[in-house]
Amino acid sequence: MVFSSIPFLYFFLPAALLVYFVAPSGAKNAVLLFFSLIFYFFGEQAYIVIMLLQITAAYFSARAIEKLRGKRAKLIMIISVGACISSLLFFKYTDFFIESVGALGLPISPLGLALPMGISFFTFQTVSYVIDVYRGDACAQKNFVSFACYVSMFPQLVAGPIVRYGDIEKSLCRRTFSAEGICGGAFRFAVGLLKKVILADRLYEFCRAYLSSNDTSVVFAWAYAAAFLLYVYFDFSGYSDMAIGLGKMFGFDFPENFNYPLISGSVSEFWRRWHITLGTWFRDYVYIPLGGNRRGAARHIFNLAVVWLLTGLWHGAAVTFVLWGAYFGALVIIEKLFFLRVLKRAPRPIRHVYLVVAAVVGFVFFGAGSAGEALGTISQMFGSAPLISRETVYYIQSYGLVLSLAALGATKLPKILFSKIAKRVHGAVPVLKAALTAAVVVVSTAYFVDGSFSPFLYFRF
């Protein structure tokens, strides 16, 4: 079940909110856990066991770590983290590994494993929790229901943000509700719907048009690459907005996951603004434990390379994701070595153009089905196709407004507009927000309904 669907928006969410707010304070975590398990079971029947096993293992490990301390605690931490990571490695990377080995000519077949929904997210949450308890940065949660509620909480279960235990530790035990908070959450959810349903899904249509076209061109390839980057941004940040909004409705403050990454002036800055909770997770649990930048230049480069290799692999078990991670890792390393100093002397627009071009090219790897496909697109971008084509003209005319709105929407312009209106017209912003929310929800519903449409011309004859 995805947030942007009729079953979620009009049946699951109202039912969950109704029962949640009717339930007494002491039962709210249990209610949230119950609905989260239903949410998960709706999309993933058998693999719910994997999530429950991880929750149980992390819960008891953390309790034991807190009780024992010392070397035995370290051993338990290693076993617990190892078990969680192993399940992620097994389900996500076994077939990738087998296929890679098979490519060398060994007679070995993939297992055909399906990836449990949200495993990359809930594994990182349980791992960070156990490590935080071991480090003494967090206290072990004594209430199993509360802990299970933290890991499985449906707003952030499937696609993040990666909520660290410390982020919501207090809220798990005691949270306050306000009409402003709940209504603010609703507006944030509507913003997420706008990004996902009205922008991201339209951008995806444009991308599909390019991928299925026999009439591509240099301009079409660049437009595709830019549209794909914007699609990933609006899709993912839209989902994060919906998750954060839902969190607010249920009384939680989840961390922000995106901070206008496309206005950055360098790749390093871009990654501080893009998927922030993943970046900080790798920083705190991989990069800094490896020594960060404190053990000399060579070790610094090595640490960055490890982080970017893992970042690529975390996004998916495929060569394209490894290349994607390697590409951005290489740019970050080059920037750290010398290029940032050069960039800082350049005017802001130049830095911004550099970042946009680097990101647009890099995300071609993210969207490609194979390394060959990615290189094919990049070669078209740099001249292996005609400059323009008939289909290029058609699709850019057709999606020109969507592309322009998306490009402007990825900047701070909408926020600046809202604040200017707020300054000039007293009371206009709440009215605008209300109108926007109603319009977005109705239009999104229209998209959900027509998404079920499939042409059936032969009904007639």
Added chain:
Amino acid sequence: MKKAAGVLFFIIIFSFPILFFVSRRGEVSLSERRYLAPAPQISLDGVISGAYFDELCAYLTDNAPFRDALRTVKALTEMRALGIKENNSLAYERGHVAKIIGKINDASIKNALAVWKKVDETCLNNCSKKYIAIIPDKGYFFSRDLGYPGEDRRCAIEKVTRALADFEYVDVLDKISLDDYYKTDTHISQNRAMGLVGALCEKMSAPKSHSDHKVLSAGEFFGVYRGQSALPLPPDELKYIESDALALCTVYDCAAKKYIPMYDTSAARGRDGYEMFLGGARGILKITNPALGSGREIVVFRDSFGSAVCPLLCERYDSVTAIDLRYTDVDTVVQNVNFGGKDVLFLYSFHTLENSFQMK
């Protein structure tokens, strides 16, 4: 006022399920001409496999209250507000809705050729002359004249004419224009098909017709593309041609073994107004013109486009046997149709050529 956005949000999401449960749910979407997903039956197997949840999602989505109005909201958002030129692969231009044609479906053309060759080998040994004509979709004109995408369909025609080398090809591409089609439907309006019929008859050396035609109206007509596009378009007018000769013609349905009207104006007010021509979906029909006595007869293998064309051919031939291979098979054709000395015309649209797997 600060909470207005949230209040509106919650009013909408709590009202919708109430409306869902109190509103009547139908089995069919008339505008889309398809069945809606039924309420799923719960079972342990279905729950464990997840099939139940997929069916439940389809049911809740398909049966949303205000479904048609919401589809129109989406179409208007897509095409008017966002400026996207197509919705559900349908484009709107110059008052016409048309399906974007895209790439040529080679697999379907191969299948169509296999079926037609089987017909040729099985049935057409003692016929007179063999002809083939391909009627373009509206999407062809959108691609050719209005800048819409689409592989050149003349390549598909070349494949067909190469494969059916002993058929004479009748080129009708330039005999038809976009304005000859209904604005909201796939088909050509019968009163605008005279150019097409003239080209066919000229190539087949059919006798000239001296009938005085009267163009009559069967009322308003919402074509298939109106519902699929969900755009709030005005209706077309369903027109048909009458003449003294046509009034004397009889139409016999070989499968149902009964005579049917050539034009059933009561069907014009039904689910699909175009079914008024030759009774809609029928396998083998024999149209007889008792007044002509030309000694010429023709067998037309056709799709729905032929429903409006075959009556006009009957003004030039003593009989027209109209065969739709989507509703009958070659064995049945062999048993019911005598091809001896008759002209044979394969009259198909691009649409059937590229969706040929329904032909038997």
